Amino acid sequence: RSMNSFLIIYLIILLFEAILSTILKYAWQAEEKWDEPWYNEKTEHERNSSKILRFISDFLAFLVLYNFIIPISLYVTVEMQKFLGSFFIGWDLDLYHEETNQRAQVNTSDLNEELGQVEYVFTDKTGTLTENEMQFRxxxxxxxxxxxxxxxxxxxxxxxxxxxxxxxxxxxxxxxxxxxxxxxxxxxxxxxxxxxxxxxxxxxxxxxxxxxxxxxxxxxxxxxxxxxxxxxxxxxxxxxxxxxxxxxxxxxxxxxxxxxxxxxxxxxxxxxxxxxxxxxxxxxxxx
Known part of the structure; x- marks a missing residue:
């Protein structure tokens, strides 16, 4: 959950940078000498195109340029950390049951992350603590x-x-x-x-x-x-x-x-x- 929150923050930063760069480009090209320099002359089609379409095109161009700000490898890194962390649960001697010679078994890589978020453990009044054997006191x-x-x-x-x-x-x-x-x-x-x-x-x-x-x-x-x-x-x-x-x-x-x-x-x-x-x-x- 925290990883997804960070990715949303990175996405917002990416959009902000792309919009800001597009605005600064048009502010820079407001002067005629910078709008069409001698080494990069516009075609006739570019001169007659809609300003809205040019703005969207420039925005998408900056979006592609800045997309590296979102670390796609973060998913792989976090999943690898979860996978390796699951081995520590199986190696934990405090979770070892000596009578049956069994270690803790991890069936999902998200287990260590979910257990770390547990603050309260609730049990019902029968079964969990009494094995369904109730006696009047x-x-x-x-x-x-x-x-x-x-x-x-x-x-x-x-x-x-x-x-x-x-x-x-x-x-x-x-x-x-x-x-x-x-x-x-x-x-x-x-x-x-x-x-x-x-x-x-x-x-x-x-x-x-x-x-x-x-x-x-x-x-x-x-x-x-x-x-x-x-x-x-x-x-x-x-x-x-x-x-x-x-x-x-x-x-x-x-x-x-x-x-x-x-x-x-x-x-x-x-x-x-x-x-x-x-x-x-x-x-x-x-x-």
Missing amino acids: ECSINGIKYQEVNGKLTPEGFSEDSPDGNRHGLVRLFGFPTISHPTLKMFYFRDSIKKKTQPKHKSEFLNKEELFLKAVCLCHTVQINADQTDGADGPWHANGLTSPLEYYASSPDEKALVEAASRVGVVFTGISGDSMEVKSLGKPERY
Whole structure:
């Protein structure tokens, strides 16, 4: 690009010189003694020709005389420099991959010029950095940050393995008694957080957290593979949930969110007609 810019500048200079020389010629020939000297007499055709045609002819003549100002060899020189510079990329040990015994391969001579112009490198949130393996880490619900700990969403800083003395005031999000059910994964959060938010009713937490999980289960393009055999390892068996449902999706982040919701008790079970079906703590619901 910079080379093309310089060539345009040289072309402008060439045109300027040709026009200036043509004007100076006619200014010089304004006097009769210089217009037709004895050693270079004009023909009859030249005397009767149009002044405009003579001006154009003289301009083109000066253009040919000065055309050397544009270095045509510059293209060859630059291309040769690019070609030789590509060898340095292949010789660079910092670009050598020892495990596969491969050096950097240059497929175009413009590569070193293009790499030199790079200032910012952008990557997407999936695939490039994560190999399309997304896992749920934490979320913010009603201004409170929750993390997943052993299949339960707990406020940040709280662990299910905390001493009993630190468990005073804990409440179950959905208010259900402790029962043994593989799909019932409760939330825990501290009484101090509850006081900070100051809900008007005890069910306020229920409504907001449940609404969040249901939104996660309903707003996606995840599909279900219902052919998984009973007892087969699903994508979330490590957290204690045994379900024949296996999710797959073109978006890894959507799949990770739906799996996380199913681990804590709100399970997306499929699509029936124009409705989506979920199980909220074992209770079937349709939307």
